[in-house]
Amino acid sequence: MRRMTARPANAHQARLLRLLRDGGPTSRAQLGDRMDLSRSRLAVEVDRLLDTGLVIADGLAASRGGRRSHNIRLSPALRFLGVDIGATSVDVAVTNAELEVLGHLTQPMDVREGPVAVFEQVLAMAAKLRASGPAEGFDGAGIGVPGPVRFPEGVPVAPPIMPGWDGFPVREALSQELGCPVMVDNDVNLMAMGEQQAGVARSAKDFLCVKIGTGIGCGIVVGGEVYRGTTGSAGDIGHIQAEPDGRPCACGNRGCLEAYFGGAALARDAEAAVREGRSAELAARLEAAGRLAATDVAAAAAAGDAAALDLIREGGTRTGQVLASLVSFFNPGLVVIGGGVTGLGHTLLAAIRTQVYRQSLPLATGNLPIVLGELGPVAGVTGAARLISDHLFSPA
Amino acid sequence: MRRMTARPANAHQARLLRLLRDGGPTSRAQLGDRMDLSRSRLAVEVDRLLDTGLVIADGLAASRGGRRSHNIRLSPALRFLGVDIGATSVDVAVTNAELEVLGHLTQPMDVREGPVAVFEQVLAMAAKLRASGPAEGFDGAGIGVPGPVRFPEGVPVAPPIMPGWDGFPVREALSQELGCPVMVDNDVNLMAMGEQQAGVARSAKDFLCVKIGTGIGCGIVVGGEVYRGTTGSAGDIGHIQAEPDGRPCACGNRGCLEAYFGGAALARDAEAAVREGRSAELAARLEAAGRLAATDVAAAAAAGDAAALDLIREGGTRTGQVLASLVSFFNPGLVVIGGGVTGLGHTLLAAIRTQVYRQSLPLATGNLPIVLGELGPVAGVTGAARLISDHLFSPA
Structure with a gap:
């Protein structure tokens, strides 16, 4: 399967993609209500997104009087990988573009075994999810680790409960292994983002x-x-x-x-x-x-x-x-x-x-x-998928 | 003297006004470097600001090769009033558009005397500043009070050391007395803004x-x-x-x-x-x-x-x-x-x-x-002037 190759060309397109992620299929008319854009400019940006394949037409919207508008939605082929590494377990999930969890695995694991052993297990779990159906590949991955992260570089720093992780280039290493863009954050930040995306916040x-x-x-x-x-x-x-x-x-x-x-x-x-x-x-x-x-x-x-x-x-x-x-x-x-x-x-x-x-x-x-919290172990992986989608749904 | 009647018409004009406030007289070429705007659009926005009188031409800028560019600056007639009400004293100052303090008075005062007595004193101090020269009138005023403030309305809430102030419409009352727009904030927030504007932060x-x-x-x-x-x-x-x-x-x-x-x-x-x-x-x-x-x-x-x-x-x-x-x-x-x-x-x-x-x-x-902190008693009044200028230098 062809993976996500395009990125939004400007801030308007980025905002459209996030609206569709958070709101699901939406008519052009509804998007117009939410965007501060002229009708003609909106039409141009939507058409450009349709050209990239990031967005597709999805049937007729409910009538609001006058000519009926087409719904548009994010490509149903998009897949994000969410990884939540805890101190004693790891959760790996695959989501669609709307960040709905399509498959979720959890396994006990000791983070003190170090990044090489942990990522071997993460990659095996990701392969299993791929083999079992919900994804043929990933358009991006978000990773949470149980310690502070130098966010711009995606590198853990001086993590007290994670000997062996200090300075390990998580973002770079996993991006190479998975063949897709990767973002790394602290696990607690991802839980917050998950509860904000789909939970109690x-x-x-x-x-x-x-x-x-x-x-x-x-x-x-x-x-x-x-x-x-x-x-x-x-x-x-x-x-x-x-x-x-x-x-x-x-x-x-x-x-x-x-x-x-x-x-x-x-x-x-x-x-x-x-x-x-x-x-x-x-x-x-x-x-x-x-x-x-x-x-x-x-x-x-x-x-x-x-x-x-x-x-x-x-x-x-x-x-x-x-x-x-x-x-x-x-x-x-x-x-x-x-x-x-x-x-x-x-x-x-x-x-x-x-x-x-x-x-x-x-x-x-x-x-x-x-x-x-409402989401339990789903919060972290949902937040991880949100993290990478925020990155991908930003102007390149 | 005619007071500031115009407000920036859009976000670009607002940003130009803030750049001029924080950087002083600046050439069109330098503004172009700092704004993400085409040269022609920049020229249009600058010309519109010149038309309003908020901005004036101010001599030739240093040559960067080619035709020399005119410096522009904020109107030297603009005056902001900064008021910092503490628990036991009150500071009142007048600044120019670049938030430089042109006159500053400080007097002991007990905030527990209540808003009516305190504002009588503030207005007398403001009148004294006006009479002594640095301002004929004020284009806006920022006020700090020593307690929490419901910011959008400019009203103190349940201030523990300020009996009699709870719910007093500071913003509305002073705006009427001074005949100019007023913004109200907690005194500590204004100190932070002052140190950020002109001090150690x-x-x-x-x-x-x-x-x-x-x-x-x-x-x-x-x-x-x-x-x-x-x-x-x-x-x-x-x-x-x-x-x-x-x-x-x-x-x-x-x-x-x-x-x-x-x-x-x-x-x-x-x-x-x-x-x-x-x-x-x-x-x-x-x-x-x-x-x-x-x-x-x-x-x-x-x-x-x-x-x-x-x-x-x-x-x-x-x-x-x-x-x-x-x-x-x-x-x-x-x-x-x-x-x-x-x-x-x-x-x-x-x-x-x-x-x-x-x-x-x-x-x-x-x-x-x-x-x-670097500014001592000037921090609060500078922050107060910054507060009202941020408000006035925002799209109407």
């Missing part, structure tokens, strides 16, 4: 998306765009101090939020609860599996285990304390909580909410929804 | 500007634009919790940063140091004046008084602790420290720096300058 312009997985990070969206900071580390809230002179953290500092909560801290604290004889439920699970994970704490809490519920409440309270400061500072319109630990559900959410509503400025919380 | 795109006056606030600039948050309270960091279950704060909460530092806390702690017999220097000043202010602590510290130095160091450390979290979160390219308390100078700056560099993520601080 659809109408939000200024919001925070907190990902609680093995670690804790925060996607920051300003005016609808991800804010990455001066060196790409914006939103790295896991190493904000939650307790002066507190617990030692893997980063070398003391008292960081991640030393108290997140998947890694939760597993460690659950094992401590077993050693101290505080939970029969967790003890049984430890005996069965040899180790505990956040999912065990979630299951024990669901079964009413008091120690597990306490761990979740304490973690939520710590997270809420840090978030309360950030809410006072950033005055967001929405806070989304996502990531693997959302299996902890409403106990966690209630603890976070209580702390933020108690501690932040009333003016900042008066109208502030704090909600769980 | 000239080349910064993503930065924080911390104002330590009677209270503590933070201007947030993203991509060169002030970020105000969903309800206009972004940057209100004075009520971030610095100490769980700490000192009671005037806001009703406990442990807020402002309960520990800022002009009000500093004066109170200095008087406590006198009562406890810890400072002969401060005791002498209290006896002479009947009360202490932040300036007394600054003077005592400059004289080597140990208690005063301790108060400044403790306050700087508290401020640094809160800032460290915000630096990890926001990953700014620059942090500016300004406001009345900058009289405390390098002792304060050193304490803030030590805490931020120790506690924030290395990736966020690796290249992060933390510096004092």
Whole structure:
């Protein structure tokens, strides 16, 4: 199959492509309502896009009186690859041009195995998706990694939980292997973009998306765009101090939020609860599996285990304390909580909410929804597809 | 004198006006280099601006080979009024179109006297500036107030240190009194805009500007634009919790940063140091004046008084602790420290720096300058003039 060879020639064409991505098949008349363009100029730009094959005609639109207009839509042949590399798992999905997921694979994986091993697995999963039908090839790929990224170059920098990744040319290497354009970002930013594209943040312009997985990070969206900071580390809230002179953290500092909560801290604290004889439920699970994970704490809490519920409440309270400061500072319109630990559900959410509503400025919380993400593991891969489509649907 | 009656007719004209504001007299050739416009279109837009009188010809430009080009500049008759209302003083200045301060008055004043009394004083100061020469009238005015503002309407909301101001229609009332367009913003945002326009943040795109006056606030600039948050309270960091279950704060909460530092806390702690017999220097000043202010602590510290130095160091450390979290979160390219308390100078700056560099993520601080503001009391009024000029130099 011939892959996407054309790019929009100007800002108008780029905007048309994004409108069609986000709105699906649309009539010329409707596009005219949304674009600040004369009718004749709009017709010229649409015709040029039809010539490139990026856009096709798609039947007659509903009548608005007068001559009926043709719907146009993005080429149904376009395929994007979304890759979401977490600390302990990898998700790979293929989407169409409207960023609908057509196929999705997830596998456990340890990011500490390093980029070569991880990308071998990613490429095998992408090949499997290709073989199983939803895509013959990819027009572009978005990749999320669990650490800060020098965004313009697509290179991870000094990632604390990713030894071996520092400076690895992810963008260049994968672009060569996949034979298509690649964009790389932090996994938390992609979760935020995914929830904005197809989840709970659809109408939000200024919001925070907190990902609680093995670690804790925060996607920051300003005016609808991800804010990455001066060196790409914006939103790295896991190493904000939650307790002066507190617990030692893997980063070398003391008292960081991640030393108290997140998947890694939760597993460690659950094992401590077993050693101290505080939970029969967790003890049984430890005996069965040899180790505990956040999912065990979630299951024990669901079964009413008091120690597990306490761990979740304490973690939520710590997270809420840090978030309360950030809410006072950033005055967001929405806070989304996502990531693997959302299996902890409403106990966690209630603890976070209580702390933020108690501690932040009333003016900042008066109208502030704090909600769980809607998309689960689909958020990251959807955000990854959005990332590469934003890049491809920009003037060349 | 005829006041500014025209507004730019389109985005190109608006951009030309801002280039001339920020760059001063410029040749058509240089403008052509900076605008993405054809030569003929540029000539049309410049000619239209000349017709409005907003822009005038200003002598021949330096030769670049070929026919010499005329310089053009903003009308030298344009005058902006900048008003910076603090908790305990008010600054009023008049600027030309390039935002250079032509006259500046400052007077003590208590914002708690309410908007009617405060604006009477502001109008008297503006009249004095008019009478003394630099302006016969004003083409627009920017006003800063020490609390959150509902920006689109120009109305203060629930300002904790400004009883009587909640909901007062500042923009509408002053626009009527002054007979010119008015824009209203939080004083801290204006300080950030002033330092960006003419001070230490000239080349910064993503930065924080911390104002330590009677209270503590933070201007947030993203991509060169002030970020105000969903309800206009972004940057209100004075009520971030610095100490769980700490000192009671005037806001009703406990442990807020402002309960520990800022002009009000500093004066109170200095008087406590006198009562406890810890400072002969401060005791002498209290006896002479009947009360202490932040300036007394600054003077005592400059004289080597140990208690005063301790108060400044403790306050700087508290401020640094809160800032460290915000630096990890926001990953700014620059942090500016300004406001009345900058009289405390390098002792304060050193304490803030030590805490931020120790506690924030290395990736966020690796290249992060933390510096004092350059403009002092001129920052706010310059930012106020910039605010109204941004508004007037936008398409109508």
